[in-house]
Amino acid sequence: MIRWLLRRVAVSAAMAWIVATIVFLALHLVPGDPAELLLSTGGVAADPSAVAELREKLGLERPILEQYAAFLKGVARGDLGNSLVDDYPVAAEIALRLPRTLELIFAGSLIAVLLGIPAGAYAALHRGGLFDRIVSWTAALLLAAPVFVVGTLLVLLLAQTLRLMPAGGYAQITQNPVQHFTLLALPAIAIAKGLTAIVFRMTRASTLDALSRDFVRTARAKGLSPNRVLVHHVLRNALTPVLTVLGLQMGTLLGGTVLVEYVFNWPGLSTPLLRAVEARDYPMVVGIVLTISALFLLINLIMDILYAVLDPRARAS
C-alpha cells in the first residue's frame, strides 16, 4: 500500500512538472513581447530603446533554457517568481485569489446539490409526470444557455432594472459579511446554473437505474417502508456516480470560472490568469496554471486513494 501510494504521488509530481514545462514553453513560443506590451498599454507604441532597457531589466534577454532552469530552481524552492508587470510575488497573488474562486465553486456546487439531487430523485420516482417533463426541459435549457448570457440578464434584471443588488464586485467577509454574501449570490447562481442541470440529470438517470435493480425489488418484497427503500437502497447506490461527476466538474471549474468572474467582477483566480495571458506575464501565467493543475492532480490523487481504500481491485491495477 505504501509503495503504491508513493508511486501515485511520484506520478502526480511528474505530471505537474510536465504541465509546467509545456505551459512555460508554449507561452514563450507564441508571439508577443511582455516588455513592449507593458510599455504600450493603451495603443501607444513605446520608444524601442526603452523597450530594450526593460527587457534587460526583466531578464528577458537571457536564453530561454536559462530562463527555464531559473524557473525550475524557483519552483523547487517553492518560489513562483514575481510578475513581470509590477514585480508582485506570484505566490501572494494566488494565495489571495484562489480561496475566492474555491468559495465561488463551493457555493455554486452547494446550490447544485441542494436543488439537483432532490429534483432528480423526485423526477425519477414520478417518471414521465408533469414535474419530470418541466424540469427536464428546464435543465436542457439551462445547459444550452451560455453563462455570459444568463449572467448579463441577471445583472440587467436585478441590478440595473430592479436595482435590488449591486452589479458585481466583492466585499471582504471580515469587513462586511452581508455585502459579501449578497455579492456572492449572483455569480454562485450563474455557476450553479449548468451544474444543477448536470446533477439533476445524473441523479435522475442513476435513480431510475437503481430503481430497476433486484436489490430494490427484494427490499420492497421483504416489506420495508417506501421511504427506507428510497433513502437506504436507491439513493445510496444512485449517488455514487453523481458525486464522481460533481467532483470532476468542480475540478474543471477551477480553470473554468473565467466568464462568470469577468461578468460579475468577482476577483478570483481566473481574471488575473486572463490578464496575465494578455500581457504575456510569463511567471504569473505559469504560476497560476501550475497551481490549478496541482489542485486538479491532488483531487484525482485523493479520489484514487479513496477508491483504493474502498476497493482492493483498484490497488492491484
Add this chain to the structure above:
Amino acid sequence: MTISRRTWITGAAALPLLSRPGFAQKAAGIVRYGLSAFPPNLQPWVSTGAAAGTVKLLLHRSLVAYDAKGELRGELATSWSIDGEGAWVFKLRQGAVFHNGDPVTADDVKWSIEQIASEKSTAYMRAQFQSFAKVEIPDPQTVRIVTKEPLAVLPTWFANYNVFILSRKSTPTEPIGCGPFRMAAQERGTSIELAAFDRFYKKDAPKVKGVKFIVYADDNLRQAALMSGDVDIIEYVPWQSMAAVESNPRLRLDAVEGPFMCVLFNASKPPFNDPRVRRAVGHAVKRDDIVKAAFFGRGKGLEGVPIVEGTPWYDAKLAHGWNYDPARAKALLAEAGFANGIQATMLATAQYGMHKDTAEVVQQHLAAVGIQCELKLPDWPTRVTMGGRGQYDLAIHGLSGDSNDPDGLTAYLDTSQPANYSRSFNLSAPRTKELMDRGRAEFDQARRVAIYKEMQAAAIEEAPMVGLAWRHQGYGMDRGIRGFANLPGALTTLSGGTLEETSFG
C-alpha cells in the same frame, strides 16, 4: 417552515436595504470611479495606459497641466517663457510640498527631468527629454531648460501623464509625489483607494475626502454599475450604451471626439510603397459606414489628417483631402499600374471589437475598388508583434494624439522613426516629416498655423497613414457630480485630472 405571503413581501421589501452600497460613501465624501482596467503598475514616468494615467494624475504633479477647456495652466510652475537665448524658463510655485512633507525645489525638478532622460530609463518621454542639452538652476525658484534644437512645444510635454516631478528621495519602488491625493489602499486587480492630501498647494482642492477606483473590465458591467448607483462616474461608456446613459434622468453623458481609427501601410514592398495606391485606399472607404457599424453612430468620419476641428490648425478643405470617391480611387489604382486589382493582407485584432468591426467595413469598401484583402485578426499581443515587424500589407489601428497640437501626431506621421506597431512600416514621407520638424521649431503662432496647413497638404499627397473615423470617448456620471470634465479632443484621456475639482452637488 411555511412562508406566508406576508413574510415573503416583508423579506422582498428588506432586500434593497441589505444590498445597496454607496450612500454611505457619498456621505463620507468619497467619489467612486469605475475604471476600465486595473493599472499594470503606477510607475510615474512609465507609460502603462490611460487607467494608470488617471490615477497617476491625482498622485503626482508636473510643472503644468491642462484645465477643463484644454488650455495649459501652471501647476508646480507659475509661469514659463522663452529667454533671449531660446531656452525655456520655468518659475516655480512657493509652498508646494511632497507627500513626505519636504518642499518641492528646483533640484527635484532637475533630478526628475534627468531621471526620465537617463540611459537606463524606461520612461515614455525618454527620447524627447534626451533632446534637452542641459537643465540649469539659476536660483532656487527657477528652472532653465536648454534644448539642442529650438522647441516650441516643450511645455506640452510636461502636461503628459507620464511626466511628473518627484522628490529626489524617491526610490524606484516608492515614488514620492506632490499631487492632491495620496495612496490609501489598493488591492491588485480590484480597487485603488486614494485619500485627500491635506497639504496640497491649492487651498480649495481637492474638494472630496477621497476617490475609490473600482475596476470593471467588462463594458456592460461598468455601465450597469453606473446605472445601479454602485459608482458615481465611469470612463469609456460603451458606444451602444451611450443612449441609455443620456436618457436616464439621474445620469449625464460627457462625450468628445478624441481618439481616431486609421489605416497603416507596409511600404517596404509593392503595392503600398506607391503613394497613389495609399491615396486610393483613402478615397475608397465610405467613413459613415464605419461610424455606424463600429461606433453605433457615436463618432464622425475622418477624411484627412487627424486635426481636431475647432483648433487653429483645422482646415475645412484639407480635412476632406481623402474624400469618399470610389471612381477616383480606381483611377489612382489604374495610374499606378494596378487596374486589374490587388491582393493584400489586412492586420487588425479580434481582441477589440472596434478594430475588428472597422477592418470588416474597410475590407468591403476596398473590395469594391479592386483591393481584395484577407483579414488577419490575432490577439492583441500578436498584433503588436506582427505590426512592429511589418508582417502585413495594411493594418487597422486606433490611436490618439499626445495633445491637440499637431506635434502630438509626430509618432504616427513621422515614419522615419524606428519601426513600431502604431505607425506605417518602412514608409517614406519626407515632406510631411520636414514640415513637422519645422512646426516644432517655430515659435510664431501664425507661422506655425501656415506650416501645419502645408504639412496636412503634404500628408494628403504622401499618405503616411489614412484617417478613417473619429470615435466618441464618453464619461458617464451621476447628475449630482460637479467639476468633472471631459477634456477636448486628444486630451480626453487626461480628464481624470479634474477629479481634483470634483464634488457632490
